[in-house]
Amino acid sequence: MERTAFTATFTGMMSAFLIWAVHFAAIYGINGLICAREWDGADLYGHPVAVVLILGATAVALLLAAGVLAAALWGAAPGRRTSEDPRRFIRLFTGLAAAGSLVAILWNGLPALQVPACG
Amino acid sequence: MTPPLDDAALPNRLPRPKEELEALKRAWKPTSGLGLLKEVNNNIIGVMYIATALLFFVISGTLALVMRTQLAVPENDVLGHSLYNQFFTVHGTGMMFLFAVPIVEAIGVFLLPSMLAARDLPFPRLSAFAFWAYLFGGLAFFCSLIFEVAPDGGWFMYPPLTSMKFSPGINADFWLLGIGFIEISAIAGAIEIIVGILRTRPPGMTLDKIPVYCWSMLVMAGMIVFAFPAVIIATALLEIERAFDWPFFIAERGGDPLLWQHLFWFFGHPEVYIIFLPAAGLVSMMVPALAQRPLVGHDWVVVALVGTGFFSFGLWVHHMFATGIPPLSLSFFSAASMAVSVPAGIQVFAWIATLGKGRLQWTVATWFLLGFLFIFVAGGLTGVMVAVIPFDWQAHDSYFVVAHLHYVLIGGMVFPVFAGLYHWWPTMKGTMLSERLGRWAFWMMFIGFNVAFFPMHVSGLMGMPRRVYTYPGDLGWNVLNMVSTVGAFVMAFGVLLVLIDMARDAFGRGRPAPENPWKAGTLEWIPNDDYATRSIPHVRSLYPLWDNPNLSREVQEGAHYLPGAPTRRRETIVTSPIEARPQYLMPMPGPHWSHFLAGLFTAAHFICLAVQLYWVSLVPGVLAIASVFWWVWSLDKGADHPPQDVGGGWRVPVYLQGSENHSWWGTAVLLLVDGTAFACLCFTYVFLWTVSPDVWPVGTDSLPGLGWLFGEVALWIVAAGAMLLASRAVAGNRSWAMRGLLLAGVLLMLAAAVAEPYNRIASGLVASESAYGAIVYMLASWQVFHVVILVLMTGFTLARSFAGRLHARRRVTFDNVMLVWLYTCGQGIVSLLLVHLFPRLAV
Numbered sequence: 001m002e003r004t005a006f007t008a009t010f011t012g013m014m015s016a017f018l019i020w021a022v023h024f025a026a027i028y029g030i031n032g033l034i035c036a037r038e039w040d041g042a043d044l045y046g047h048p049v050a051v052v053l054i055l056g057a058t059a060v061a062l063l064l065a066a067g068v069l070a071a072a073l074w075g076a077a078p079g080r081r082t083s084e085d086p087r088r089f090i091r092l093f094t095g096l097a098a099a100g101s102l103v104a105i106l107w108n109g110l111p112a113l114q115v116p117a118c119g
Numbered sequence: 120m121t122p123p124l125d126d127a128a129l130p131n132r133l134p135r136p137k138e139e140l141e142a143l144k145r146a147w148k149p150t151s152g153l154g155l156l157k158e159v160n161n162n163i164i165g166v167m168y169i170a171t172a173l174l175f176f177v178i179s180g181t182l183a184l185v186m187r188t189q190l191a192v193p194e195n196d197v198l199g200h201s202l203y204n205q206f207f208t209v210h211g212t213g214m215m216f217l218f219a220v221p222i223v224e225a226i227g228v229f230l231l232p233s234m235l236a237a238r239d240l241p242f243p244r245l246s247a248f249a250f251w252a253y254l255f256g257g258l259a260f261f262c263s264l265i266f267e268v269a270p271d272g273g274w275f276m277y278p279p280l281t282s283m284k285f286s287p288g289i290n291a292d293f294w295l296l297g298i299g300f301i302e303i304s305a306i307a308g309a310i311e312i313i314v315g316i317l318r319t320r321p322p323g324m325t326l327d328k329i330p331v332y333c334w335s336m337l338v339m340a341g342m343i344v345f346a347f348p349a350v351i352i353a354t355a356l357l358e359i360e361r362a363f364d365w366p367f368f369i370a371e372r373g374g375d376p377l378l379w380q381h382l383f384w385f386f387g388h389p390e391v392y393i394i395f396l397p398a399a400g401l402v403s404m405m406v407p408a409l410a411q412r413p414l415v416g417h418d419w420v421v422v423a424l425v426g427t428g429f430f431s432f433g434l435w436v437h438h439m440f441a442t443g444i445p446p447l448s449l450s451f452f453s454a455a456s457m458a459v460s461v462p463a464g465i466q467v468f469a470w471i472a473t474l475g476k477g478r479l480q481w482t483v484a485t486w487f488l489l490g491f492l493f494i495f496v497a498g499g500l501t502g503v504m505v506a507v508i509p510f511d512w513q514a515h516d517s518y519f520v521v522a523h524l525h526y527v528l529i530g531g532m533v534f535p536v537f538a539g540l541y542h543w544w545p546t547m548k549g550t551m552l553s554e555r556l557g558r559w560a561f562w563m564m565f566i567g568f569n570v571a572f573f574p575m576h577v578s579g580l581m582g583m584p585r586r587v588y589t590y591p592g593d594l595g596w597n598v599l600n601m602v603s604t605v606g607a608f609v610m611a612f613g614v615l616l617v618l619i620d621m622a623r624d625a626f627g628r629g630r631p632a633p634e635n636p637w638k639a640g641t642l643e644w645i646p647n648d649d650y651a652t653r654s655i656p657h658v659r660s661l662y663p664l665w666d667n668p669n670l671s672r673e674v675q676e677g678a679h680y681l682p683g684a685p686t687r688r689r690e691t692i693v694t695s696p697i698e699a700r701p702q703y704l705m706p707m708p709g710p711h712w713s714h715f716l717a718g719l720f721t722a723a724h725f726i727c728l729a730v731q732l733y734w735v736s737l738v739p740g741v742l743a744i745a746s747v748f749w750w751v752w753s754l755d756k757g758a759d760h761p762p763q764d765v766g767g768g769w770r771v772p773v774y775l776q777g778s779e780n781h782s783w784w785g786t787a788v789l790l791l792v793d794g795t796a797f798a799c800l801c802f803t804y805v806f807l808w809t810v811s812p813d814v815w816p817v818g819t820d821s822l823p824g825l826g827w828l829f830g831e832v833a834l835w836i837v838a839a840g841a842m843l844l845a846s847r848a849v850a851g852n853r854s855w856a857m858r859g860l861l862l863a864g865v866l867l868m869l870a871a872a873v874a875e876p877y878n879r880i881a882s883g884l885v886a887s888e889s890a891y892g893a894i895v896y897m898l899a900s901w902q903v904f905h906v907v908i909l910v911l912m913t914g915f916t917l918a919r920s921f922a923g924r925l926h927a928r929r930r931v932t933f934d935n936v937m938l939v940w941l942y943t944c945g946q947g948i949v950s951l952l953l954v955h956l957f958p959r960l961a962v
Binding site for chain 1: 419432433445450458461462
């Protein structure tokens with residue numbers, strides 16, 4: 001019981017950071033692959049394929065991180081089954097991590113609007 | 120006269136029986152003389168670990184002084200270019216791998232148990248093994264300089280410079296094998312730290328009451344788990360390329376030197392934070408004690424620590440801005456480099472706010488902390504500069520970068536560690552270092568450091584490149600280099616004063632320390648002995664000693680948990696990871712020769728490999744394995760005592776199996792390391808395909824048929840099923856069924872592991888021909904390696920079964936083997952799917 005609670009709680013606390021990590025790996029991987037295989041000339045919906053995919057991944061990641069933040073603010077964050085002290089801390093941690101990750105995801109994704117994918 | 124304590128609300132009634140303390144002392148009595156080699160107690164291993172790390176710091180620093188002497192004037196000839204290359208390689212490697220990481224782990228081994236009021240960390244023999252492996256390996260590494268066979272490719276060992284073609288001889292092998300194996304010791308320490316912090320906290324120390332230092336160590340250990348496998352895989356690939364000519368990094372055959380940089384810096388950048396975060400944790404403990412008020416924004420600082428740990432993994436390419444990576448990719452890393460400065464900044468502001476709000480005690484530690492703040496902030500600012508891509512292109516590989524990295528590393532880590540040495544020295548043996556000598560040492564180090572390294576910013580901007588052993592006299596660098604050299608010697612003199620101060624104390628000249636000399640609020644300041652604190656306190660806040668002025672006395676009188684040694688052996692309480700509720704009483708292994716011999720033979724094995732005595736290396740290799748079996752044979756004792764009363768109404772068992780057991784947690788963390796290493800190999804496969812699709816098969820003619828894939832996957836699935844059935848047999852005490860299933864399962868795994876290389880050889884694939892062949896055989900070899908380990912583990916499990924040490928109520932060994940077994944089967948399937956399906960699906 002305690003182990004399950006720990007795994008779920010700890011993963012929940014880290015979820016926003018994990019979303020950032022997956023987003024980061026995804027946009028780097030997408031761009032690296034497109035440039036290495038010289039697919040940067042391709043268009044998607046009239047825009048360069050790298051830009052569309054990276055902005056799409058960024059939008060998804062932002063939504064997910066915002067969901068984690070909302071959960072922390074409205075009490076659905078991990079740690080519901082713990083006693084009051086760790087619960088308060090777990091919520092605060094999850095919320096702050098989500099807020100920080102939102103900024104970092106946005107920060108990482110925005111260069112796609114300004115910088116050419118492959119130079 | 121001290122009034123008696125009101126024990127109504129205390130976990131144990133007072134006074135305690137006299138024989139209780141005697142039993143505790145007997146159980147934890149340290150060995151002496153040669154017996155020290157057998158010792159596992161963190162109080163002893165931690166001190167030896169710290170001393171060894173400082174020794175390696177001095178050796179690496181001395182190399183720096185010789186290099187600075189060489190560079191003091193133009194066209195100097197103290198060192199030739201070949202020896203200079205070896206010096207800067209061993210200096211950098213020694214500082215990063217043999218000082219910085221080990222000392223933060225060593226401080227953790229020493230400090231964490233007392234900060235958590237645990238009697239010891241959960242795997243004391245593992246800590247001791249890690250120490251001995253590190254000591255022997257480190258000494259051998261430095262000795263390579265004496266014979267002029269030291270590595271000379273820089274601490275980052277970039278191929279192709281370090282490939283066999285450009286680095287024949289054994290110099291590079293010393294780095295690849297020596298350092299690769301010492302990293303195993305760092306991982307062992309990380310496992311110990313993670314499980315220790317999560318499972319050996321005192322009752323009441325819920326997640327929100329964990330001291331910041333413990334959080335920082337948890338983050339650091341987690342980062343080691345996910346970062347170090349990358350460098351271990353990188354070193355393995357390069358060593359295999361050198362030994363067997365498998366071209367992972369040779370561009371002509373489909374390899375790519377940039378693969379090394381990706382793997383190395385995926386480790387190398389987080390490494391900076393692996394070093395810095397524990398130091399930041401120390402600072403976050405010292406600042407409140409010195410300012411006599413709680414850390415401002417404690418919860419924010421904890422989130423900042425974890426955030427820094429995560430974000431730092433997104434920075435590795437910022438060491439590769441000049442390698443031709445696409446501009447948008449560079450922007451991601453530039454943005455992440457800026458993002459990571461935010462959580463680092465939160466910590467700096469929290470320290471400044473705490474210092475500003477409190478009444479500061481002006482100790483030596485305070486001076487080192489202020490020095491740290493000044494230097495680290497300056498290093499952070501130049502870090503933001505080099506995170507800006509156009510600036511980095513200008514400053515790349517110049518002395519500006521040398522200055523930046525020394526400001527960050529020495530400022531961010533060495534100064535806090537020296538502050539910590541002065542601050543926590545009284546917890547070691549109750550004496551204090553000299554405040555007067557300490558202040559002299561600080562000022563010499565602080566002034567010397569800035570005089571040495573600030574001019575390097577300027578010489579770098581004037582164009583002086585890194586790693587040059589000399590320079591002509593007409594480039595305007597002469598004065599700057601002379602000033603740097605003078606500064607380096609002044610700083611070294613400061614370090615020498617600290618060493619003299621420590622030596623004075625060791626020879627009995629230290630002042631006796633009062634109890635809790637800085638009036639700190641955390642548990643490590645409760646008087647300690649070989650058995651740690653007399654009883655394990657119940658924790659109700661972040662600064663328990665401030666909130667309950669009687670706590671130290673209560674603990675010393677035995678009024679809290681586990682005031683004795685109820686089973687007459689070394690033991691500590693294992694608590695639940697979130698709410699820190701007592702779960703069971705963990706018996707702890709005592710002094711033994713096995714971990715010492717395992718460390719010695721492991722080091723000998725790798726040194727033999729490095730000097731190309733391949734057959735001879737088998738002897739220490741086998742002896743090391745035998746030593747490990749000897750070590751673990753006496754563990755997993757089962758419930759050999761009835762449940763024990765530890766106080767506060769808690770009556771806990773002395774054994775718990777399944778996923779609650781601490782060793783299960785250790786195995787799970789080890790598998791995270793293993794999984795990361797495997798992920799690095801999968802990345803290698805995809806990366807090499809990305810850069811060299813021309814060496815990958817076109818069509819399916821040269822690929823083994825899909826029948827091979829299905830057959831091998833089926834073998835792994837059946838092997839996993841055999842293990843699950845064996846587990847049920849253990850639960851039903853059907854020993855012969857379990858033994859039969861294990862044997863059948865291991866044979867199936869052997870068949871599956873051998874089938875893959877067999878069919879590749881049959882289909883004509885040659886590892887040395889192309890990067891494709893090399894990585895396919897590498898993945899197959901990785902799987903064979905795991906099966907060989909499982910053959911040994913299965914043999915051990917069967918031996919325990921035959922000896923009557925494994926049954927339904929005593930199955931922790933079995934459960935741990937099962938974890939590794941199931942992981943290996945899963946890894947085998949993923950590996951097969953990758954190498955068989957990817958070439959069929961890839962465009």
